[in-house]
Amino acid sequence: MSNLSLEIGKRALLANKLGLDVTSNNIANVNTEGYTRRDVTFSETDPLYNRNNYLGTGLEIDKFRSFREEFFDRELRNTASRKEGYALDELVYQKIESFLNEPTDNGLNDSVSNLFNSVEEMNNSPENMGMRENFLSKAQILVDRFNTISDELTGLRTDAADKLGINVEKANGLLKDIASLNGSIASARSLSNGDVQTMDNQRTVKISELAKIVNVNVTADKFGQVNLNVNGMNLVTGTNVNELTVKDSKDAITGERTLSVYSLDADGNVINKIEPSSGEISSQLKHYNVTLDNLDSSGGFSLYKKLDDFADSIIKKFNTYSVQGFGLDDKGTTAPGRSIFEPAIGKGGAGSIEISSDIKDKPRNIPLSSAPGEPGNNAIGRKIANIQNDGTFLDGMTPANYYATLMGRVGTMGQESKNGTSTTSMVYDQLNNQRTSQVGVNVDEEAVNLIKFQKAFEAASRIINTTNELMNTVINLGR
Numbered sequence: 001m002s003n004l005s006l007e008i009g010k011r012a013l014l015a016n017k018l019g020l021d022v023t024s025n026n027i028a029n030v031n032t033e034g035y036t037r038r039d040v041t042f043s044e045t046d047p048l049y050n051r052n053n054y055l056g057t058g059l060e061i062d063k064f065r066s067f068r069e070e071f072f073d074r075e076l077r078n079t080a081s082r083k084e085g086y087a088l089d090e091l092v093y094q095k096i097e098s099f100l101n102e103p104t105d106n107g108l109n110d111s112v113s114n115l116f117n118s119v120e121e122m123n124n125s126p127e128n129m130g131m132r133e134n135f136l137s138k139a140q141i142l143v144d145r146f147n148t149i150s151d152e153l154t155g156l157r158t159d160a161a162d163k164l165g166i167n168v169e170k171a172n173g174l175l176k177d178i179a180s181l182n183g184s185i186a187s188a189r190s191l192s193n194g195d196v197q198t199m200d201n202q203r204t205v206k207i208s209e210l211a212k213i214v215n216v217n218v219t220a221d222k223f224g225q226v227n228l229n230v231n232g233m234n235l236v237t238g239t240n241v242n243e244l245t246v247k248d249s250k251d252a253i254t255g256e257r258t259l260s261v262y263s264l265d266a267d268g269n270v271i272n273k274i275e276p277s278s279g280e281i282s283s284q285l286k287h288y289n290v291t292l293d294n295l296d297s298s299g300g301f302s303l304y305k306k307l308d309d310f311a312d313s314i315i316k317k318f319n320t321y322s323v324q325g326f327g328l329d330d331k332g333t334t335a336p337g338r339s340i341f342e343p344a345i346g347k348g349g350a351g352s353i354e355i356s357s358d359i360k361d362k363p364r365n366i367p368l369s370s371a372p373g374e375p376g377n378n379a380i381g382r383k384i385a386n387i388q389n390d391g392t393f394l395d396g397m398t399p400a401n402y403y404a405t406l407m408g409r410v411g412t413m414g415q416e417s418k419n420g421t422s423t424t425s426m427v428y429d430q431l432n433n434q435r436t437s438q439v440g441v442n443v444d445e446e447a448v449n450l451i452k453f454q455k456a457f458e459a460a461s462r463i464i465n466t467t468n469e470l471m472n473t474v475i476n477l478g479r
Contacts, residue, residue: 004048005467008058012460015042015059019453022064023446030441034205037067037441038197039449066197072435073204074218077211079428081278084212086420088283092156092291093414096303099152102407108149109403111142112314116388116399122368123382127328127375132363139340139355146311150351153304157292161259164284165246167213168261171281172243174210175228175236178203182225183239189224196224214279233263233272242271256295259288294349301413306406308349313394315341315348317387319356325367325380338367340384 022040029035043062047054101107118138122131181203188196203226210216216228216235228236235242242263247270250257261274261281276282289298296302318340330336338358341348359365368384369377387393394402 004055004057006464008056009460009463009467011045011058011060012463013457015040015061016453016457016460018061020450020457023449023453026441027443027446027450030443030446032201034201034208035441036197036201036439038064039067040064064197066200067439068200068204069435069438072431072438073208076428076431076435077208077218078215078278079424079431080208081211081215083421083424083428084280085278085283086417086424088280089287089417090414090421092160092283092287093410093417095156096153096410097414099149100407100410106145108142108145109400109407111138111145112399112403113388114138115142116385119381119385122366123378123385126368126378126381129363132366135366136355136359136361136363142314143341143353143355146307146350146353149307150304150349153292153294153307154351157288157304160284160288160292161246164259164261164281164288167280167284168244168246171210171213172241174206174213175241175243178206178210178226178228179236179239179241181206182236186223186225186238200224212279214274214276214281230274230276233274235263240266244274245270251295251297254295254297256293256297258293259285261285294351301409303406303410304350308347308351309394310399310402310406311350311353312348314399315343315353317390317393318384319344321380321383321387322367324370326369326372326374326377327365327367328369328375329364330367330369330372332372335367338365340366 019040022038026037026039041062042059045057045060048057049055102109104110115135115138118131118135122128122135125131181199185196185199185203188199207216207218207226207228210228214230216230219227219229221227221238223238225238226236227234227238233242235244242265245262245264247260247262248257249260261276262270263272263274265271276285286300290296290300290302292304293302294304294308296305322340323337324335325338326335327338336358339356340359342354342356343352344356359367368379368381369375370379371377388399391398393399395405397405
């Protein structure tokens with residue numbers, strides 16, 4: 001009986017010591033990212049039959065348990081992916097709005113309005129050199145504004161390409177880490193003392209980081225490994241990784257450059273095109289290939305293309321009338337065909353618009369008259385001034401309405417991305433709080449467990465001490 005009591009006490013000591021260790025580890029990792037609460041469960045050992053009765057023989061460790069909820073992990077990944085995509089969209093539109101500088105005195109809208117005002121002032125006194133020089137000054141301001149916006153959009157597009165490359169490299173690093181952890185977890189599961197839970201937490205953190213870059217679907221196999229795919233395209237299968245790469249293609253006819261992300265096999269051969277629906281990569285592809293692409297052919301909203309169309313329409317509308325006019329010193333019956341803006345041939349844009357060499361620094365050459373030798377004639381000038389009221393200027397709108405519509409679209413998309421960031425952030429916080437309440441460490445609960453295991457350990461110690469005293473007493477009886 002005494003030997004059995006000692007064994008029962010020993011088992012109780014070891015079990016409750018383990019409970020103390022698990023509880024202590026929970027408390028220590030209360031602020032560790034990705035950590036999920038653990039506990040240990042015990043079961044009664046097989047009883048011993050003695051004198052027509054069954055005597056208990058103590059307890060044994062049944063299993064370790066990690067409180068993980070795949071539902072919360074999945075929803076948090078998906079929400080984080082959308083949140084990061086919205087946040088990047090919001091940042092891009094904030095930058096766009098900052099250098100469009102609307103509505104201010106230095107904005108493009110004000111520059112266009114000032115140009116038309118200078119035409120009307122020039123028409124009031126066509127022979128006045130001051131008015132003509134003022135027109136050239138306002139035209140140059142407009143040209144500079146277009147050129148500056150073009151440079152900013154080009155720079156923003158280049159930045160999107162650079163950061164896309166960085167994100168792809170980061171994603172590849174995470175994919176390799178996840179595959180490596182897959183192998184370690186599969187190996188550890190075959191060992192009785194394998195620390196699968198720690199590696200599982202580490203892998204979950206890696207997957208969460210990857211989800212911010214590109215939306216991933218996660219499935220698990222019977223060996224505890226996870227497989228990752230993006231819209232059905234495999235990236236991780238067990239310990240095998242299909243790395244990502246960025247490919248740049250150029251349309252031979254239009255010159256449009258497009259970036260795409262592909263997966264590669266082990267030999268570096270392209271397998272599949274990856275088309276993420278959320279995450280930073282999705283946002284960067286969208287802005288590079290559409291929003292900031294002045295040659296966009298996708299049919300989506302390309303701000304750069306819209307601005308190029310605006311600049312091109314200004315060039316063509318002004319030049320349509322100016323080539324019919326005469327300057328102050330022109331002779332003969334045939335108009336010299338002077339342009340106000342360049343390029344006079346082909347499509348112009350925000351980056352290519354310039355004041356024509358026909359009139360640059362030559363205010364007397366500005367063609368306002370419909371006939372030679374008539375310095376007070378402003379017939380052509382009036383036609384140019386009326387462009388601002390032309391309802392067919394571009395897309396069935398006047399210049400002011402077209403630009404206002406364009407800015408309204410930018411503002412709307414910026415607000416949508418801001419609302420998306422706010423909403424997904426709120427949902428993410430709610431999900432994270434719910435997840436923490438289910439699988440996170442509650443310090444108050446762990447403190448109770450600490451006391452529980454401590455008292456049980458002390459009681460088990462007393463069993464051993466008491467049994468030891470009894471055995472000493474029996475031994476001493478024989479002396």
